[in-house]
Amino acid sequence: MSVRTPLGRVEGLGAAHRGTEHFISQRVTAVALAPLTLWFVFSAFMLIGGDRAEAIHFLAAPVNAVLMALFIIAALMHMALGLQMVIEDYVESEGGKVVLLVLNKFFAWVVGAASIYALLKIALSRSPA
Amino acid sequence: MPEQAKGGRERPLSPHLQIYRWPVTMATSITHRATGMALAAGTLLVAWWLIATATGTDAYDTFSTVARSPLGLLILFGFVWSLAFHLLNGIRHLVWDSGYGFEVKTAERSGILVYALSLVLALALFAYAFAARGVSL
Numbered sequence: 001m002s003v004r005t006p007l008g009r010v011e012g013l014g015a016a017h018r019g020t021e022h023f024i025s026q027r028v029t030a031v032a033l034a035p036l037t038l039w040f041v042f043s044a045f046m047l048i049g050g051d052r053a054e055a056i057h058f059l060a061a062p063v064n065a066v067l068m069a070l071f072i073i074a075a076l077m078h079m080a081l082g083l084q085m086v087i088e089d090y091v092e093s094e095g096g097k098v099v100l101l102v103l104n105k106f107f108a109w110v111v112g113a114a115s116i117y118a119l120l121k122i123a124l125s126r127s128p129a
Numbered sequence: 130m131p132e133q134a135k136g137g138r139e140r141p142l143s144p145h146l147q148i149y150r151w152p153v154t155m156a157t158s159i160t161h162r163a164t165g166m167a168l169a170a171g172t173l174l175v176a177w178w179l180i181a182t183a184t185g186t187d188a189y190d191t192f193s194t195v196a197r198s199p200l201g202l203l204i205l206f207g208f209v210w211s212l213a214f215h216l217l218n219g220i221r222h223l224v225w226d227s228g229y230g231f232e233v234k235t236a237e238r239s240g241i242l243v244y245a246l247s248l249v250l251a252l253a254l255f256a257y258a259f260a261a262r263g264v265s266l
Contacts, residue, residue, distance in 0.1 A: 048262040052189035055182045115176045118183035
């Protein structure tokens with residue numbers, strides 16, 4: 001016998017009132033990251049041993065610049081969602097939890113802004129050959 | 130902290146983590162979280178590489194020198210293996226999400242496969258870096 005109210009059962013949200021969106025976003029970014037990660041790793045290894053000019057040449061190519069931007073955005077979204085779960089699971093004090101959850105978001109945005117700015121500077125300041 | 134029961138008697142606690150035998154599935158689950166957290170730190174390396182590339186030759190050379198130092202290579206190996214493990218185990222999770230692979234034998238086998246493949250992948254990439262990309266210790 002269930003003690004849940006009919007309304008609670010229909011809404012199906014549970015005690016946290018949210019979570020489905022988090023769950024789905026985590027999976028959608030994961031699916032996007034599978035091919036993007038493969039592309040990133042193999043590209044990065046092809047650039048080992050090269051100089052800055054070679055890295056610029058690679059990152060300034062439109063397809064690479066767009067894929068790199070997508071990789072950064074998807075990875076940081078996935079990261080923020082994952083670290084959020086870790087913080088919610090392990091931090092006991094309510095205050096510490098709130099502070100870390102905010103810092104988690106800030107971290108993703110700062111790393112993202114700096115990376116995308118650098119990428120745009122590389123990709124846009126050099127017209128493709 | 131465990132609450133004292135009435136009469137001052139300690140209430141029984143369930144055994145903590147180190148008491149249990151480690152099944153493969155538990156190890157992969159913990160490793161998935163640990164590699165996820167390591168990869169969060171790894172985003173700083175990618176950001177550094179991009180910023181150095183955007184900044185100038187000196188900044189790029191500094192990044193290059195640090196990345197090719199023994200400690201840099203060790204950190205990068207950890208990064209690449211974490212990426213390989215998290216990717217492969219993430220695919221395993223997506224398979225579970227679609228309802229397959231839950232039998233104990235299957236889940237254990239896929240776990241061992243993920244450990245083995247991630248290690249092979251990371252080692253192969255570094256062998257390539259050493260053999261064909263001029264990386265040396």
